[in-house]
Amino acid sequence: MKTEIGATTGGIDMVDAIVRYETGNLSTEETVQMFAYLIKSGTVWRLQGSYGRAAHQMIVDGVISRDGEINWERLGELND
Numbered sequence: 001m002k003t004e005i006g007a008t009t010g011g012i013d014m015v016d017a018i019v020r021y022e023t024g025n026l027s028t029e030e031t032v033q034m035f036a037y038l039i040k041s042g043t044v045w046r047l048q049g050s051y052g053r054a055a056h057q058m059i060v061d062g063v064i065s066r067d068g069e070i071n072w073e074r075l076g077e078l079n080d
Contacts, residue, residue, distance in 0.1 A: 014038075028079065032063060032070055040068025 017034040020026040026034065035055050038044035044055040058064045062074040 028075070032058070032075060036064050036068045036070045038068075039064055039066070 014034070014037070017026060017030065021031060021034060035044065035051075035058055038047070038051065039055050039059070044051050055064070059066055061078060062071055063078065064070055
């Protein structure tokens with residue numbers, strides 16, 4: 001799947017989301033949504049290594065599936 005710069009996916013402008021993630025201005029929910037999209041599209045594996053490592057950890061933790069589906073219940077458990 002090709003993503004255009006500034007494309008909005010699932011209500012998230014990916015460029016804005018990445019900038020906000022890099023500057024620490026993305027909520028937990030927005031971060032998970034961003035990573036879910038990046039995993040689903042396969043883009044996360046082509047970005048710098050820290051994105052792939054963060055995505056991998058979210059998959060291992062059960063927050064996001066390998067196909068990019070979010071497990072909100074699991075996220076809630078980890079945040080408790």
